[in-house]
Amino acid sequence: MSPSTETSTLSYFTWAFIVTGLGLALGAWLGWNETGTIGGMATVFFICTVLAVLEISLSFDNAIVNANKLKDMTPVWQQRFLTWGILIAVFGMRIVFPLLIVVIAAGIGPIDAIILAAARPDEYARIMNDAHLPIAAFGGTFLMMVGLSYFFDHDKKIHWISFIEKRLSAAASIKGVEIAFVLVLILAFSALIPDDPATPDVESTTFVFSAIYGLVTFLVVEVIGGLLDASQKTMSEAAKGGLGAFIYLEVLDASFSFDGVIGAFALTQNLFVIAIGLGIGAMYVRSMTIMLVEKGTLAEYRYLEHGAFYAILILSVIMYVQTLVHIPEVITGLGGATLIGIALWSSIRYNRKHHPVGADAVSPHG
Template sequence: MILKVFGWSFGLTALALAGALYLGGPEVLLIVAILIVLEVSLSFDNAVINATVLVRMSPLWQKIFLTVGIAIAVFGMRLVFPLLLVGITAQLSPVEVVTLALEGGSVEQEGTYAFLLEEAYPAIAAFGGMFLLILFLEFILEEREHTWLSWLERPLAKIGKLDQLAVVIAIVLLVVAAETWASEFAETVLVSGLLGAVVYIAVNGLGQL
């Protein structure tokens, strides 16, 4: 049963590990293995939150979420999105960005893909962070039938009845973060974070159609 469901996943994972060993040796193999474990563990965590979102969707949007949405999450956000951000921030064409990514190079060497990706980190972190923060806040502020920590979950559910409270809290935290810890990149963090919030609201709105 396990192989029937996860056979392709196991096979692709084995190919990825073999490719890492072939291209980078034991050191790269270890890094890739750690990333795989991290990704799987985070995916379990995300699945719980995603399930609460899926419940509110119509059957049509549930299918779209589980097909197109997963494809966008896996390939779009992890592969295409970083390349796109580097291209935009460094004003490079898609071909140039892909070429740089394949060439590799040190993060400390100016002009390499790693260096440019590090430069784009504030925008990436703010955009993705806001999206996930609002998702998390909506999860903990949602009223649910069964609770584990009733003394905490019930008051949060009552507070959560305020419309768009999760978005308000997230934006306040974004402003605080931009003006304190990320003051050097305040404008970038604010713009990217607000875009992340807008995307979440749009996606959430589409899911309720």
């Protein structure tokens, strides 16, 4: 890699580096303010760092999927997503979302929820953990539909793991096949969920309803996107390719965030430390997304997108399995990152074999 290319790549992460410095400094200050010791300050600093790394590792596939959608959006809507969208992702999902769960679950006001997070973090964490099942069911179902919709695509021409993807692509001619698959999986998992003898069927019923809400949310977002896409024929060029994709990406980002937000409580019960750590990670996701779009990385590495969607499917299954047993978040993050790494390696091998002089690669959809 030449020095100019390296500088160009690093420049995409300028704001992420700035936010990292500010966030870690704020985390260290919180640690000092709470404990008054160097050890306490170092502990909170370390937790913020681990949370940021956890968020980045869980969100490699998120950045790739974002870039895939963004490349078809107009510059105006790209910029709106990368400014408004990141504010929603950082403040909405990392701060407002956990508070909203406590507000609904505990039946208290938003101000009381903030006071609870600051004064009684153990109780706050307990409420969040109790809400894990419906969150996992909703988010897992939405992400599963995202992943399956990519592979159940009759127009998909390029396949990474051919013996699987060719069959899924051919099966896409059967309308609703991915929905049927997800519904069967929902019923299967609901039958495996252990119930409290005092309240039989409550847990399984909660899982089914939450999963159905996730499925309906995906379908509604798809319908809205389709209606907006159809109406674009009568819109000015500057307004095309935007709102439908924007809504889709926001819901997708929210689904990706569920796992990280819930998992963060395994490391700390302090909402503000969680917000700092995950917020830092979200900034790197934003930077990676911009780099992937502007440098055309998805077109250059033809299997990278495939790896991301396989990672999404695995994450969705893990979220389902987590309703039965605990799976450490590090396994989730490393699993997705490993798949994307293998996809990148396969893409590089393909390019060396078929485009030795740097010829333009074909996009994943032909």
